Amino acid sequence: MKNNQPQFKFPQPRTYSWVIPVIILLALVVLWEIWVQFGNIPKWQLPAPSAIAIELVASWALLLHHTYITLQEIIAGFVVALALGLLLATALVRSKILERAILPILVSSQTIPIIAIAPLLLIWVGYGIASKIIIVALISFYPIAVNTIDGLKAINTDMVAMMRSLGASRWQIFTKLQVPTSLPYMFSGIKVGISISVIGAVIGEWVGASGGLGYLITYSQPLFLTARVFAAIFVLSVMGIGLFALAGLVERLMLPWYYEEKRAKLSNNQ
Numbered sequence: 001m002k003n004n005q006p007q008f009k010f011p012q013p014r015t016y017s018w019v020i021p022v023i024i025l026l027a028l029v030v031l032w033e034i035w036v037q038f039g040n041i042p043k044w045q046l047p048a049p050s051a052i053a054i055e056l057v058a059s060w061a062l063l064l065h066h067t068y069i070t071l072q073e074i075i076a077g078f079v080v081a082l083a084l085g086l087l088l089a090t091a092l093v094r095s096k097i098l099e100r101a102i103l104p105i106l107v108s109s110q111t112i113p114i115i116a117i118a119p120l121l122l123i124w125v126g127y128g129i130a131s132k133i134i135i136v137a138l139i140s141f142y143p144i145a146v147n148t149i150d151g152l153k154a155i156n157t158d159m160v161a162m163m164r165s166l167g168a169s170r171w172q173i174f175t176k177l178q179v180p181t182s183l184p185y186m187f188s189g190i191k192v193g194i195s196i197s198v199i200g201a202v203i204g205e206w207v208g209a210s211g212g213l214g215y216l217i218t219y220s221q222p223l224f225l226t227a228r229v230f231a232a233i234f235v236l237s238v239m240g241i242g243l244f245a246l247a248g249l250v251e252r253l254m255l256p257w258y259y260e261e262k263r264a265k266l267s268n269n270q
Contacts, residue, residue: 074239194244
């Protein structure tokens with residue numbers, strides 16, 4: 001005799017995938033607070049999370065002002081990196097000669113530390129926003145270009161052969177097959193690039209600037225305003241996470257078919 005009663009199903013692990021990281025983070029914050037409060041650690045050396053929260057509230061206008069400057073640099077530099085990365089990736093994939101000539105230079109360029117280039121950019125460009133935009137573009141450019149190149153190459157050869165048999169041109173194969181195939185790869189590079197663009201902006205401001213969260217950190221350190229330094233670091237972390245989440249949201253809106261395929265594969269494997 002069959003049991004018609006509904007069976008209880010445990011929730012999938014991914015349903016609450018965010019719970020464990022949040023619990024770990026809260027536990028670390030609590031341990032940090034206890035350690036500082038009962039460990040007789042000077043506030044100028046390591047402020048407690050509560051002191052950082054108080055500084056966030058007390059200096060919100062100052063932090064907001066410098067956040068706006070840093071965000072301007074990030075957005076402008078990332079737009080430049082995105083445009084150059086996509087154009088270069090397209091050119092390298094469509095031309096074997098360019099790929100052999102430029103790709104090794106592109107890869108080897110990543111061995112040069114950005115922080116070593118930043119002082120030179122200040123000499124060449126000046127202390128304005130242009131040097132920060134260039135640094136952000138340089139640090140964000142590589143993951144976008146490389147991931148897009150991989151995506152444009154990750155095409156189904158059988159599909160290419162079929163389209164050619166139907167009389168499709170190289171441009172039609174590129175626009176109808178290669179570009180849609182490369183979009184998930186491109187967005188992977190975009191999410192990495194937009195996250196590390198925050199680092200580029202801060203490096204530029206460390207070397208020389210009159211505003212921005214990186215400038216605020218370097219200005220506050222000699223004055224032993226450590227709580228303000230940690231508050232600025234917290235804002236930078238939130239900014240990076242927010243930009244990554246925004247890129248992920250755009251990806252979901254632009255590639256609903258990709259996530260439907262992923263859900264279908266996941267349900268078939270269960």
